[in-house]
Amino acid sequence: MIFWEIAKRNIRIHLLRSSLAMLGIVIGVVAIASMGILGNSMVLSVSDSLRTVGDSVIVTPHAGGGGGGFGGGGGSSSALVITEQDYQQIKRVSAPNIAIPVLQTTDRLKLGVGKDDLVAMIYGIDPEDMPDFFILESGDYSRSSSGCLVGSTFAKDNNVKVGSRITVGTDGNKGTLRVTGIIEERGMAFDVSTDSAVVATQDWFNNAYSRNDYDKVVIKVKNLDDITAVKEAIEKQMNRRDETVDVMDTRKVMESIFEAFGQITTFVSAIGGISMLVAGVSILNIMMMSVTERIKEIGIMRSIGAQRKEVMSMFLYEAMILGVVGSIIGGILSLLGGYAISSLMLQTTEYLFVPSSLIHIVYGMVFGIVICLICGIYPAWRAANLNPIDALRHE
Amino acid sequence: MVFRDVVKVYPLPAGDVVALDGVSFRVDRGEFISVMGPSGSGKSTLLNLMGCLDTPTSGDIYISGTRIGDMSDAELTSLRRDRIGFIFQYFNLFPLLNIIENVTFPMMLKTGKGVDPERGREVLRAVQLDDKLFTHTPTELSGGQQQRVAVARALINNPDILLCDEPTGNLDSKTGAGIMDLMTDLNRKGTTIIMVTHDPNIAEYSKRTIRIADGRIVS
Numbered sequence: 010m011i012f013w014e015i016a017k018r019n020i021r022i023h024l025l026r027s028s029l030a031m032l033g034i035v036i037g038v039v040a041i042a043s044m045g046i047l048g049n050s051m052v053l054s055v056s057d058s059l060r061t062v063g064d065s066v067i068v069t070p071h072a073g074g075g076g077g078g079f080g081g082g083g084g085s086s087s088a089l090v091i092t093e094q095d096y097q098q099i100k101r102v103s104a105p106n107i108a109i110p111v112l113q114t115t116d117r118l119k120l121g122v123g124k125d126d127l128v129a130m131i132y133g134i135d136p137e138d139m140p141d142f143f144i145l146e147s148g149d150y151s152r153s154s155s156g157c158l159v160g161s162t163f164a165k166d167n168n169v170k171v172g173s174r175i176t177v178g179t180d181g182n183k184g185t186l187r188v189t190g191i192i193e194e195r196g197m198a199f200d201v202s203t204d205s206a207v208v209a210t211q212d213w214f215n216n217a218y219s220r221n222d223y224d225k226v227v228i229k230v231k232n233l234d235d236i237t238a239v240k241e242a243i244e245k246q247m248n249r250r251d252e253t254v255d256v257m258d259t260r261k262v263m264e265s266i267f268e269a270f271g272q273i274t275t276f277v278s279a280i281g282g283i284s285m286l287v288a289g290v291s292i293l294n295i296m297m298m299s300v301t302e303r304i305k306e307i308g309i310m311r312s313i314g315a316q317r318k319e320v321m322s323m324f325l326y327e328a329m330i331l332g333v334v335g336s337i338i339g340g341i342l343s344l345l346g347g348y349a350i351s352s353l354m355l356q357t358t359e360y361l362f363v364p365s366s367l368i369h370i371v372y373g374m375v376f377g378i379v380i381c382l383i384c385g386i387y388p389a390w391r392a393a394n395l396n397p398i399d400a401l402r403h404e
Numbered sequence: 405m406v407f408r409d410v411v412k413v414y415p416l417p418a419g420d421v422v423a424l425d426g427v428s429f430r431v432d433r434g435e436f437i438s439v440m441g442p443s444g445s446g447k448s449t450l451l452n453l454m455g456c457l458d459t460p461t462s463g464d465i466y467i468s469g470t471r472i473g474d475m476s477d478a479e480l481t482s483l484r485r486d487r488i489g490f491i492f493q494y495f496n497l498f499p500l501l502n503i504i505e506n507v508t509f510p511m512m513l514k515t516g517k518g519v520d521p522e523r524g525r526e527v528l529r530a531v532q533l534d535d536k537l538f539t540h541t542p543t544e545l546s547g548g549q550q551q552r553v554a555v556a557r558a559l560i561n562n563p564d565i566l567l568c569d570e571p572t573g574n575l576d577s578k579t580g581a582g583i584m585d586l587m588t589d590l591n592r593k594g595t596t597i598i599m600v601t602h603d604p605n606i607a608e609y610s611k612r613t614i615r616i617a618d619g620r621i622v623s
């Protein structure tokens with residue numbers, strides 16, 4: 010239509026100022042989209058390293074909260090443990106899912122004569138349960154009680170191989186372990202984080218640290234739909250009288266972590282949105298100019314029979330062209346920019362070409378177009394409602 | 405067209421301006437009327453009311469029996485588009501459109517879509533504009549040529565009434581005479597013409613003259 014044509018030509022003859030206003034929109038789109046893409050890529054890369062798929066219920070002794078009165082036995086760390094009796098109850102209510110008791114501590118390690126001591130996490134797990142937890146990258150699961158597994162990072166950093174010996178405790182007073190296998194990288198996990206740790210057998214651990222109880226119990230839930238039921242069953246059984254345990258459902262935890270990440274992404278995108286609002290102001294500004302310098306023309310149009318809504322559409326087209334062109338350019342730049350940033354900062358572009366990242370480009374573009382239209386409405390309305398006679402008399 | 409006791413007051417902060425003060429007359433189909441009077445006497449106001457660009461403060465205006473005071477803005481706009489042609493002193497062509505587009509603009513408004521440029525060429529030839537100029541922009545044309553384009557634009561929808569506000573006011577007398585010959589010709593073919601002028605030589609072309617002073621008709 011002719012009004013579309015006029016809108017296009019008006020942008021063309023004011024190319025410089027139109028481009029500058031459009032630049033604002035371009036920047037706005039890029040800001041929103043790149044913030045969104047960056048945020049989402051982070052979420053994706055973190056969730057990839059949080060390898061635990063959220064299939065566990067983790068039971069730990071109830072922490073904090075007076076209640077107790079009696080402490081545990083004198084010197085030993087206050088009795089924040091799960092007793093064998095508690096474990097049997099947990100095992101019973103979570104059946105048929107397997108409940109794996111876990112012991113853990115940190116201690117000094119020595120990796121050979123003359124080498125420096127280092128401090129690491131040591132887990133104690135029944136060798137029968139190990140295959141449920143770990144996939145090995147080399148070696149075998151421990152059969153004898155003094156065998157142990159080590160995490161892949163631990164192995165790499167300390168040059169530990171299958172067959173290496175590790176002396177545990179101050180001056181080696183806890184004995185020596187022989188490495189039988191190296192656990193594949195597991196990432197950060199809620200159950201046991203083995204990458205930089207040593208996993209000994211439960212028997213050895215009990216002996217070395219004189220323990221007959223556990224630090225936590227991990228229940229591997231086979232059917233994910235049961236996870237809440239298992240959690241509730243344990244809580245009901247164990248916390249009937251006193252709060253004796255805390256029960257954590259890893260899926261819930263993962264959900265809340267992702268929720269938090271999502272909120273951060275939204276927040277940084279919103280900061281990008283502010284630059285779009287600034288761009289909107291410059292669109293409003295040039296649209297007002299466009300109306301003011303064409304008052305006479307509007308008067309002529311109205312006098313020879315252009316309806317109000319037609320005059321209005323002419324200016325809305327103009328705002329829309331600015332918005333659409335600016336948004337498309339911004340969208341293309343976001344894609345290129347996202348590609349550059351992903352490959353530089355995250356060393357991979359696998360998180361860019363996924364719908365949850367690309368949608369942020371769409372958000373940016375839609376917001377750009379909507380802002381332009383909104384900022385075009387008032388000037389267009391002004392133009393449409395000019396009194397034709399006053400407009401005609403305008404010089 | 406009938407005017408009955410038409411009063412037009414422009415309310416201004418410095419006090420109301422009475423531009424028309426009780427004007428009554430009638431215009432019959434096919435007339436060629438000139439409106440004369442000193443500057444500020446209300447001629448343009450009168451013409452704008454005839455052209456449905458505004459409604460009177462009091463009194464009635466009827467066009468083909470319809471009272472314009474009762475019509476909505478959209479209806480008045482359609483009436484202007486379909487039945488009235490405007491010609492202004494300053495030509496008032498659209499700078500962003502070429503000559504053909506300027507001429508066919510009211511027709512595009514009427515049909516709501518693109519218009520065969522051939523229709524524009526026909527009308528432009530009828531106002532004796534050189535074919536070479538058709539795709540130029542208005543600023544590349546002389547005043548006389550621009551006014552011919554303006555006349556062509558006013559005629560494209562075959563209006564019943566042609567309203568001209570000092571159509572020769574910005575032209576030399578020879579070019580002005582050319583435009584007036586065009587008008588006389590149109591009037592002979594049946595178009596009603598009402599023309600504001602303060603040049604007595606131009607008023608000569610009309611068949612009747614309304615004289616106006618201080619918002620009242622004096623003869």
Ligand SMILES: Nc1ncnc2c1ncn2[C@@H]1O[C@H](COP(=O)(O)OP(=O)(O)O)[C@@H](O)[C@H]1O
Nearest residue numbers: 398399414421423442443444445446447448449
């Ligand atoms: N849109 C308007 N707003 C306010 N005053 C106006 C307007 N149009 C005309 N006038 C005033 O009304 C009077 C008549 O104006 P006009 O009809 O333009 O006279 P003419 O065309 O005969 O010179 C003048 O005093 C003018 O200042």
Ligand SMILES: [Mg+2]
Nearest residue numbers: 447448449569
């Ligand atoms: Mg005047």
